[in-house]
Amino acid sequence: MHWFKYFVLGFILCFLIESCTVVKPYQRVYLNDREMQMGNDAGKQFEQHVQDIRESAYPAGSSANAGSCGCN
Amino acid sequence: MKKRYILFGLMALSQLIKAKSAFSDTTFQKKKLSKTNIDFAFSYYGQNGNNSAVTGGIGTEKLSVYVINVDVKHQFKELNTFSLNSGIDIISSASTDKIDYRVSSASILDQRVHFDAAYQRQLKNKPVKINGGLGLAFESDYFAFPIHLSVDYTSPSKMQTYQLGFAASIDDLRWGRGKKDEPLTLVYPSELRYKDWYDTHNRYTYQLKTGFTQVLSKKVIMGIFPEFIFQKGLLATPFHRVYFTDDSKRVENLPTFRFRFPLAIKLNAFIDTRFILKNQYGFYVDNFGVRGNSIELEGVVKVKPQFSLLANFRFYHQSASRYFKPYKEHSIDEIFYTSDYDYAKYNTYKAGVGFKFFPINKNSKKAMMDAILLRYAFYYRSNKLQAHVVSFAFSIATENKK
Numbered sequence: 297m298h299w300f301k302y303f304v305l306g307f308i309l310c311f312l313i314e315s316c317t318v319v320k321p322y323q324r325v326y327l328n329d330r331e332m333q334m335g336n337d338a339g340k341q342f343e344q345h346v347q348d349i350r351e352s353a354y355p356a357g358s359s360a361n362a363g364s365c366g367c368n
Numbered sequence: 369m370k371k372r373y374i375l376f377g378l379m380a381l382s383q384l385i386k387a388k389s390a391f392s393d394t395t396f397q398k399k400k401l402s403k404t405n406i407d408f409a410f411s412y413y414g415q416n417g418n419n420s421a422v423t424g425g426i427g428t429e430k431l432s433v434y435v436i437n438v439d440v441k442h443q444f445k446e447l448n449t450f451s452l453n454s455g456i457d458i459i460s461s462a463s464t465d466k467i468d469y470r471v472s473s474a475s476i477l478d479q480r481v482h483f484d485a486a487y488q489r490q491l492k493n494k495p496v497k498i499n500g501g502l503g504l505a506f507e508s509d510y511f512a513f514p515i516h517l518s519v520d521y522t523s524p525s526k527m528q529t530y531q532l533g534f535a536a537s538i539d540d541l542r543w544g545r546g547k548k549d550e551p552l553t554l555v556y557p558s559e560l561r562y563k564d565w566y567d568t569h570n571r572y573t574y575q576l577k578t579g580f581t582q583v584l585s586k587k588v589i590m591g592i593f594p595e596f597i598f599q600k601g602l603l604a605t606p607f608h609r610v611y612f613t614d615d616s617k618r619v620e621n622l623p624t625f626r627f628r629f630p631l632a633i634k635l636n637a638f639i640d641t642r643f644i645l646k647n648q649y650g651f652y653v654d655n656f657g658v659r660g661n662s663i664e665l666e667g668v669v670k671v672k673p674q675f676s677l678l679a680n681f682r683f684y685h686q687s688a689s690r691y692f693k694p695y696k697e698h699s700i701d702e703i704f705y706t707s708d709y710d711y712a713k714y715n716t717y718k719a720g721v722g723f724k725f726f727p728i729n730k731n732s733k734k735a736m737m738d739a740i741l742l743r744y745a746f747y748y749r750s751n752k753l754q755a756h757v758v759s760f761a762f763s764i765a766t767e768n769k770k
């Protein structure tokens with residue numbers, strides 16, 4: 297699994313290197329599309345809620361808060 | 369000659385005075401805009417399996433959940449947004465029915481109700497948003513009081529965003545809330561109520577959420593979201609049974625503190641002009657010995673600007689917690705033990721489809737339908753648990769000019 301750790305680290309380093317080009321406001325037609333946003337729609341949020349209660353892992357990057365919930 | 373210059377000057381001066389008066393007589397007035405968005409969501413979750421934790425890792429896990437959720441966001445005076453989220457879950461669980469071993473009874477119906485209110489303020493002339501909120505949630509077997517506070521910063525070039533948030537929840541796992549004839553108490557399996565198995569009935573959760581997004585190009589954006597969660601108190605479920613190798617049984621027992629570290633890396637890319645590919649990798653580790661890795665891919669095709677079709681697939685692998693063992697495999701000498709298959713080693717597969725419709729509204733003076741969404745997903749866990757998830761949502765937007 298060592299190669300996987302280096303892969304993830306390299307992936308993260310790609311983020312840390314800032315983009316060389318600046319996207320101007322009038323060039324953001326694709327970035328401003330609803331589907332390109334990092335958040336989730338209501339259906340996706342519910343699916344993540346299901347994953348949260350049925351798996352031990354907690355989904356990062358979601359709007360949910362850990363803790364509570366029944367659903368036995 | 370002088371007369372020409374004087375005449376020309378007077379003509380220019382008259383034009384200047386006319387222009388200034390025209391500007392000062394303009395009827396333009398700055399209007400303050402307020403917007404309201406109301407989102408309605410209806411969801412269904414139905415599962416079936418044969419490893420119920422209520423009966424020690426064996427038995428039916430049949431469960432149906434019907435969810436109604438309403439979310440209202442009202443933006444006023446440009447920089448302020450108030451939101452209210454409320455919902456009810458109706459839960460029908462065959463395994464909950466087995467806490468008291470009521471023979472030939474219908475599955476118990478339970479409900480979970482929650483309210484959340486939040487306020488967001490964008491700082492004037494600064495790309496910073498501050499968000500805070502609190503809520504309430506209650507079900508037959510718990511009462512929760514969550515709070516949260518977060519700050520978002522967008523760089524001046526809008527190429528990066530930074531998020532920092534903190535959330536906490538205080539949960540009370542006692543039953544009997546709101547019922548006059550029943551005392552507030554932890555509920556154990558009927559045959560194990562001869563003693564108090566836990567010293568506390570509360571669970572405390574503290575969560576640190578961070579996020580960083582980076583625009584890579586005109587069509588690609590990436591984000592990384594590491595979080596840290598600390599939980600303490602009653603982390604086991606009081607009505608879960610555990611059977612041991614010597615045929616004895618006890619109530620589930622887990623450590624009273626848990627450190628959890630989830631991480632998500634997302635990449636959204638617009639391919640060509642109609643196709644969007646959304647990728648997500650998830651990593652998870654905690655002090656219970658659970659490790660998880662997930663990969664999710666979602667493709668969205670914009671058939672028309674207002675109409676999109678989507679399909680997604682998710683694979684998740686989890687290693688078992690050191691405290692998990694199946695039915696009748698725990699030794700009586702163990703201190704912490706569970707037979708809840710949510711802590712077991714397994715793979716899960718989820719495949720889903722959906723469509724989204726964004727109506728074009730020409731009349732902006734009235735409330736308008738902003739979006740309609742329908743999603744279906746099939747969820748399968750390698751220990752034979754399977755589930756269907758259906759969600760239907762629509763949102764209404766209004767705009768008021770003052």
